Amino acid sequence: xxxxxxxxxxxxxxxxxxxxxxxVNGRSIGIFNVKGKFYALRNVCPHKQAPLCLGSLxxxxxxxxxxxxxxxxxxxxxLRCPWHGWEFDIATGKALFGISDRRVATYPVExxxxxxxxxxx
Amino acid sequence: xxxxxxxxxxxxxxxxxxxGDIEGLKPYLSSAWQERFEGRLRLPDHPLRPxxxxxxxxxxxxxxxSGGAGGSxxxxxxxxxxxxxxxxxxxxxxxxxxxxxxxxxxxxxxxxARAFNDxxxxxxxxxxxxxxxxxxxxxxxxxxxxxxxxxxxxxxGVVAVFMPLLNIxxxxxxxxxxxxxxxxxxxxxxxxxxxxxxxxxxxxxxxxGVPSTYIERHxxxxxxxxxxxxxxxxxxxxxxxxxxxxxxxEFGYTWVPHFLWRLDQNWRQFRREVxxxxxxxxxxxxxxxxxxxxxxxEAEKPExxxxxxxxxxxxxxxxxxxxxxxxxxxxxQNTLRHAPETMRQRIFYENAAELYGLA
Numbered sequence: 001x002x003x004x005x006x007x008x009x010x011x012x013x014x015x016x017x018x019x020x021x022x023x024v025n026g027r028s029i030g031i032f033n034v035k036g037k038f039y040a041l042r043n044v045c046p047h048k049q050a051p052l053c054l055g056s057l058x059x060x061x062x063x064x065x066x067x068x069x070x071x072x073x074x075x076x077x078x079l080r081c082p083w084h085g086w087e088f089d090i091a092t093g094k095a096l097f098g099i100s101d102r103r104v105a106t107y108p109v110e111x112x113x114x115x116x117x118x119x120x121x
Numbered sequence: 122x123x124x125x126x127x128x129x130x131x132x133x134x135x136x137x138x139x140x141g142d143i144e145g146l147k148p149y150l151s152s153a154w155q156e157r158f159e160g161r162l163r164l165p166d167h168p169l170r171p172x173x174x175x176x177x178x179x180x181x182x183x184x185x186x187s188g189g190a191g192g193s194x195x196x197x198x199x200x201x202x203x204x205x206x207x208x209x210x211x212x213x214x215x216x217x218x219x220x221x222x223x224x225x226x227x228x229x230x231x232x233x234a235r236a237f238n239d240x241x242x243x244x245x246x247x248x249x250x251x252x253x254x255x256x257x258x259x260x261x262x263x264x265x266x267x268x269x270x271x272x273x274x275x276x277x278g279v280v281a282v283f284m285p286l287l288n289i290x291x292x293x294x295x296x297x298x299x300x301x302x303x304x305x306x307x308x309x310x311x312x313x314x315x316x317x318x319x320x321x322x323x324x325x326x327x328x329x330g331v332p333s334t335y336i337e338r339h340x341x342x343x344x345x346x347x348x349x350x351x352x353x354x355x356x357x358x359x360x361x362x363x364x365x366x367x368x369x370x371e372f373g374y375t376w377v378p379h380f381l382w383r384l385d386q387n388w389r390q391f392r393r394e395v396x397x398x399x400x401x402x403x404x405x406x407x408x409x410x411x412x413x414x415x416x417x418x419e420a421e422k423p424e425x426x427x428x429x430x431x432x433x434x435x436x437x438x439x440x441x442x443x444x445x446x447x448x449x450x451x452x453x454q455n456t457l458r459h460a461p462e463t464m465r466q467r468i469f470y471e472n473a474a475e476l477y478g479l480a
Contacts, residue, residue, distance in 0.1 A: 047389075067357030068294075069397060084390045098400060099389040109123035 003108075003119040011116045014038070021053055025120050029107065032057065032090060034076050038109040039090045040118045041079070046095075046102035060087055061095060076101035128466055130453045131473035132264035132311070133441030134370045134413050135202065137181070137212040137245055139237070140218065141284075149236035149243075157229075165221040167320040169335045173448055179315070183446035192445040194265050195248040202445045204452050209470070210479050212240060212280060212311075212444075214255040214370065219285040219315030221259050222324045226232055230259035231266070232378035238273055244279035253477065255281035255311045258299060260289075267302035271396045274306035280477040281368060282308050287324050291349040291367075292356025300362045309411070309476055312349060314342050346372030349378060352375055354384060356399040359405045366476055369409045371444060374412040375420070378432035381406060396442065407434055413442035415451040423459045430457075436464050440473040 006024045014020045014033045021030050021043055028043035030053025045052040059075035077092045087096045093106040107118040139145040143162040147155050170176035170184060182203065183191030192198065218237045221230045238256045245252050256279050258266035266284075273279055282303045289295050291312070303310050317324040319338055325345050328370050332338040347370045359365060384402040392398070398405070401451075412433075420426040428438065444450045457465060474480040 061396040063399065064397050065360075067361050067397045071396070086389060087393070095389075099391060099392055 002075065002121050005110065005119055007115045008040075008118055011111055011114045014116070019053065019057075020042045021051075024118060027120070029053070029118065031109065031116065031118070032079075034090070038116065039109070040104040040107040040109050041088075041093055042107075044104070045081045045083065045086060046104055047081065047084060047086050047100070050081055051079050051105060052079065052088070055080045055082040057090065060096065125148040129470040130208050130441060131470055131477070131479065132202070132206075132207065132208045132211045132445070132453075133368065133440045133473050134415060134444050135213050136192050136216050136445070136447065137195070137198070137241060138190045138217055139215075139240055140189040140193045142220075143233065146233065146236040146240055149239040150232065151330065154232050165223050165317075165321070166336075168222075169320065169332070169333050169338055171339075171448060174275070177325070178447050180446045180448055180450065184349065186187065195245045195252065199249050199251075200447070202443065203249065208251065208443075208453075210251050210253050210473075210477070212253050212255055212473075212477065213245060214281075214311060214313055215241065215257055215284045216313060216316055218257040218283065219313065220317055221231075221257070221261075222258075222287055222315045222317045223321040224261070225323055226257065227261035227265075230261045231269070234259040234266070235269055235272075242273060246276070250278075251478070252278070253280040253449050254278055254456045257283045257285065258282050260287055260296065260299065261354060263296055263298040268300035270299065270306060270308065274302070274308055280308065280479070281311045281314055283311045283313065285317075286312060286325050286345075286349070286402065290352035290356075292352030292354070292358055294343065294356075297358075300358060300365050304362045304365045307364070307478065309368050311368040311370055312372075313370040314345065314372065317341075317347060330375045342371070343373040343376050347376060350406065351380065351384065352404045353410075353468060354402045355395050355398070357395065359409045360397050360399065364411055365409060368413065368476070369410060369442070370413040370442065373416075373418060374414070374433060374435075374439060375418045375429045376427070377406075377412065377438070378429060381433070407438060411438055411440050411442055411472065414456060415442040415444040416449045417451050417456050426457075427459055430460060430464065432448040435460075436467040437472065439468045440476065441469045 019032045030043045032039045043053040058095040060078045079088045093104040110117045134338050142164045174181045179191040185197035186196035187194050221352050224230045234257050248464050319327045326435040
């Protein structure tokens with residue numbers, strides 16, 4: 001099946017730091033505006049089918065070498081499921097740091113004038 | 122049922138006894154310490170006693186002809202355990218020394234641990250080279266405990282470090298000096314019920330409150346191991362000490378699959394609390410922790426037990442033990458008779474041989 005371009009919303013409807021949850025082509029998706037860069041993901045967590053895109057977006061504790069040592073990183077890259085807290089890379093949809101090989105579907109975003117489109121198969 | 126054929130056997134949980142407690146340790150205490158202990162030479166018993174003859178956990182029929190308590194005569198134990206069951210090595214751990222957990226005084230506990238060790242090195246390891254010692258330490262003073270490990274841990278008869286636990290979980294860095302010394306000398310640390318749990322202020326507490334009978338406290342022993350193993354894995358003890366091994370003796374084992382799964386499930390959710398774990402927690406547990414068989418768990422159907430053995434990777438994680446001379450001891454010929462022969466060899470010999478460097 002070919003990827004089809006689907007119109008979502010006017011770009012101005014999703015200001016920086018905001019998100020839009022909507023249904024496109026019969027699928028619930030979330031579109032995030034992170035400092036002017038747009039990401040689109042399926043709004044279904046691959047773990048227990050929770051509404052992933054209602055989760056918090058931020059950073060997380062990246063792997064460290066020693067017990068008791070914390071390092072916060074990946075700010076604005078980590079989408080955390082509102083149910084069990086599984087963490088995904090918002091850009092790739094991959095679960096972070098080997099917690100699972102399951103991933104959430106992501107969709108390319110295109111902007112033409114003030115119109116935001118996603119590509120979906 | 123036919124008796125399963127046996128190959129070689131290592132018994133990872135055997136309990137020697139010092140008649141008279143501190144009285145019997147006197148030759149290994151300075152005159153000043155003998156004076157200090159005068160009038161209180163007995164180590165305390167938990168008030169909830171086994172409902173058995175003499176209210177003791179030591180088998181009545183294991184009393185040596187020489188007199189004294191069962192387990193107190195290394196010559197008799199040689200006949201009654203090693204020769205009778207063709208045991209190649211027996212790992213001695215003193216549950217009597219487990220009573221150190223009742224002592225609120227670190228100096229006393231440290232001195233007695235040293236005396237127990239000198240007693241067993243001199244009076245047991247010299248009797249038969251099949252005896253190997255899980256030396257004890259007083260965890261009341263981890264720096265002194267580490268010194269004790271470095272003092273005698275090089276002896277080739279010493280193969281493990283028994284830690285009678287206080288009410289501090291094992292992942293706590295309080296214990297790290299002990300782990301550092303044990304790892305340095307290549308000795309696994311061993312935990313075992315001290316028999317004092319729930320009975321003394323300093324001893325390990327049971328979850329939820331204080332049990333009121335022996336049957337009750339004995340039934341819930343596993344919770345102590347569960348809390349401590351989970352604590353070690355998540356706090357990163359095996360990240361900090363990548364060569365450290367832990368023996369979990371006589372705490373049961375059919376609970377292991379549940380905690381392998383539960384650890385990983387929670388890690389997928391809450392990894393960010395413990396970002397030092399390099400991979401799923403179950404892998405640390407399987408790599409670093411070993412469980413003893415006794416008391417063999419009596420599943421409703423034998424096949425259930427086989428399934429659990431597979432789930433817990435028993436061909437790597439389980440090691441045989443008798444618990445001689447206690448009332449509930451198992452003998453090799455009657456233990457895990459339904460397990461496949463290759464797994465039995467792992468459990469009865471190879472896992473322990475690798476663990477203690479006895480191969």
